[in-house]
Each structure stands twice: as structure tokens, then as C-alpha cells.
Amino acid sequence: MFGNGRNPWEPSLTSGGSSSGSAIAVSARMVPAALGSDGGGSVRIPGSFCGAFALKGTLGRIPTWPWSATEMLSHAGPITRSVRDSALLFDILSGPDPLDHQALPAPDVSFLARCDQPLQPLRIGFCPTLFDTQVDTQVAAAVDAAVGNIARSLPVTVSTLKPDWQDPLATFETLWVAGRGIAYGKALAQKLDQLDPGFADLIRRSAQYSLSDYLQALQQRAAFANQVHALFDDYDLLLMPTLPILPFAADDVAPVGYAGQDGAVPWARWTPFTYPFNITGNPAANLPCGRSEAGLPIGLQVVGPRFADAQVLQFCAAVEAIAPWDQHLPPVSGQ
Known part of the structure; x- marks a missing residue:
């Protein structure tokens, strides 16, 4: 199967990505x-657009192999119909593996x-937006209503x-693009015309980054992660829209x-609300709301402190x- 991943709720619209096939299938x-x-x-992203539960665990929670071009950003995670299904998969997939040093x-x-245990009192920080991003009015209304229901119930x-x-967009871009250059640049530099145009552009751009740029991005990553972690001294979880659109x-x-x-x-x-938590390694879930x-x-989006996946x-x-x-099924489900 190949081609443009279309949204099961309205096939003229995107399903998001890049794990679009997984979200569509679920x-x-x-x-x-x-x-x-x-x-x-x-x-x-596809979890939000397609109405599925999706959890990116703490970096290293689910071991992966082979090595990724964006190893310090990339997290494995399930997309499921329910939270309990995801918890079961985390039980199965989590644990140490000598092939993954993270x-x-x-x-x-x-x-x-843990999902069956009574919820203890929590301090929730609600962020209607980040970085002054304008949020679609329908998205904002749905998220506000969901947070209100959570607060009452x-x-x-x-x-x-x-x-x-x-x-931290500039930091993310440096790690994202330079990582691909490190992994694939030499092997693919003479084959750019055979690649997807978007991927070929990443390989071209990767040559613009110096070792100093990359090392500085690593320092910026650590500094931003420390800022985020400090907020969890006062809050147990953060809530925000998964996407502004x-x-x-x-x-x-x-x-x-x-x-x-x-x-x-x-x-x-x-996607200004998703990539920051790839930089920091925090667990972050999309919850249909x-x-x-x-x-x-x-x-x-539900974001927790590092290691607080449970x-x-x-x-x-x-x-x-x-x-x-x-209770609601997309029209293409046939049910």
C-alpha cells in the first residue's frame, strides 16, 4: 500500500504524519x-487528526533498533483505540535492550x-498555547471544554x-537536519535526484551545518530540557492542544x-506543541477530546515529567x- 495518507473521517483531508498509516489503520x-x-x-499528530490515542513515552522507554538519524529525538510509541490498549503495549514493549543504549x-x-488504580490528587498546568501560537477557535473551544470537564470530574x-x-525551533531544526546528514549524507550525496524531493532537500541543507552548530544545538537542547523539567517541580502534568489547527x-x-x-x-x-517534547524526552500523549x-x-496533549509514563x-x-x-466511528470504518 502506498500513496497519500487520507483521513478516515474525511478522505479529502490529511491524516497527518509521519506515522499516518498506523493512525489511519487504527x-x-x-x-x-x-x-x-x-x-x-x-x-x-496523526493521532490528533484521526481521533486515536497515541503516546510517545519517555525517551528510551521503548527500545529501538537500528540507530536513527535523529536518535536523541525519536521515540517509539503505539497508536491505539483506548488508553488501556496502549498501556498493555507499553508493558510488552518496554524494558532494557543491549542494542539500544538509551x-x-x-x-x-x-x-x-496502574490504569486500574484510583487517581490521586494532581496539580495540572493548562497551557492554552505555547510561544504565542494562534490556535484555531474550534480547537481552542474543544480543548477548553475538555479541561473544564477534567477540572470538575x-x-x-x-x-x-x-x-x-x-x-526551541532552531535547535530542533539543527538536530533534525544535521542528524540526517551524519547518517545519510555521504552515501546519498550523489543520488539526490533519486530521492523524494523533501528528503533530498534535507540532505542538501545538512551540509550547511558545522560541527560547532551541532554542538551548540546539543547545549541548547539540554538548557531547554532543564527549563521544562523545572516546571514539573510545581505541576504533575501539563495539558495543551496537541495541534493548533x-x-x-x-x-x-x-x-x-x-x-x-x-x-x-x-x-x-x-506543530509547535509537539516537537518541544522530543527535544526534552518527556512522555507526551494525544488524547481525543x-x-x-x-x-x-x-x-x-498530556505531558508528564520524564519517566512518569505510568x-x-x-x-x-x-x-x-x-x-x-x-462511540463515534469514521465513515470509512464500514461499521
Whole structure:
């Protein structure tokens, strides 16, 4: 199977990416679960557009091999119909592996068992946006309503936040593009005409980065991660929109208002809430939270401290119990 990944809720629209096939298959009820890889949002973005649960665990939670061009950004994660399905897959897939030096030890408690435990009081930080990004009004309304329901129904204290973070886009672009140059540049430099145009452009751009640029990006990554981690001294979880936009036309390369923008990673302009947590390595989930006026899925992103994957899953399971999203099926599901 190949071609443009179309949204099961409206085939004229995009499913997001890059793990689009996984999200499409789960949303359309072709499979109960699928695995994806998330280097800048690639399980959460299609999860949001297709109305599926998707969790990028803490960096190293699920071991991976072979080595990735964006090893320090790329996280494996499942896309599922329910939180419990995802927790089960994390139980199966997590644990140390000698082939992945970033792999974390197996947790002491089952992720699935944690979902069955009563939710203890939590301090929630709600970020309506990050970096002054304009959020679509329908997305904002759905997210606000979901957070309000959470505040009323669960043992949580919700505070609205505007984190004092600088957008780490330049850091992300350097790591993303230079990483591909390190991995593929020499092997593919003479074969650019045989590559997908977008990937060929990444290889060309990678030659523009020096060793100093790359090392500086590593320092910036650590500094931004420390800023994010400091916020979790005061909050147990962060909530925000997964994306600031609704699904756009499947044949367009970018949403209206974002097309033609300069930059080494153009799609990062419309995913400002996902890639920051690839830089930091925090667990981050897309939780379906509502639908647009046209019936398109909208996602709420749940971000936890590093290593708190079980807490993210437990919270998401509690939200799913008070606001189940699986009653509505996309028209292409045949059900």
C-alpha cells in the first residue's frame, strides 16, 4: 500500500504524519493497534487528526533498533483505540535492550495495572498555547471544554499557565537536519535526484551545518530540557492542544497560512506543541477530546515529567472514563 495518507473521517483531508498509516489503520478499525515512531510529533499528530490515542513515552522507554538519524529525538510509541490498549503495549514493549543504549529499565509496576488504580490528587498546568501560537477557535473551544470537564470530574487542581520558554525551533531544526546528514549524507550525496524531493532537500541543507552548530544545538537542547523539567517541580502534568489547527487538504503540503514558509523543517511551523517534547524526552500523549463543527477529531496533549509514563497513562485512562471517545466511528470504518 502506498500513496497519500487520507483521513478516515474525511478522505479529502490529511491524516497527518509521519506515522499516518498506523493512525489511519487504527481509526478505520483495520487493526486494534499499531506502532509508530515520533521524532517531532509523528504519533501524536496523526493521532490528533484521526481521533486515536497515541503516546510517545519517555525517551528510551521503548527500545529501538537500528540507530536513527535523529536518535536523541525519536521515540517509539503505539497508536491505539483506548488508553488501556496502549498501556498493555507499553508493558510488552518496554524494558532494557543491549542494542539500544538509551533503553530504560523496566518499571516496577505494570502500566496496565496502574490504569486500574484510583487517581490521586494532581496539580495540572493548562497551557492554552505555547510561544504565542494562534490556535484555531474550534480547537481552542474543544480543548477548553475538555479541561473544564477534567477540572470538575477528577481530583485535580488546574492552573492556567504561560510558560516563559523560548521556542526551541532552531535547535530542533539543527538536530533534525544535521542528524540526517551524519547518517545519510555521504552515501546519498550523489543520488539526490533519486530521492523524494523533501528528503533530498534535507540532505542538501545538512551540509550547511558545522560541527560547532551541532554542538551548540546539543547545549541548547539540554538548557531547554532543564527549563521544562523545572516546571514539573510545581505541576504533575501539563495539558495543551496537541495541534493548533484542524486537518487540512490531503494534497496540500501545509495548512492555509503556513505554505511557503522558509525553514529546514517546514512542518514544524504548524506543530509547535509537539516537537518541544522530543527535544526534552518527556512522555507526551494525544488524547481525543472533541470534534469540530464538521465532525473532525481534536486532540488534547498530556505531558508528564520524564519517566512518569505510568502517571500519564493513569491520568489518560481516568479522562477516558469520564469522556469516552470511541462511540463515534469514521465513515470509512464500514461499521
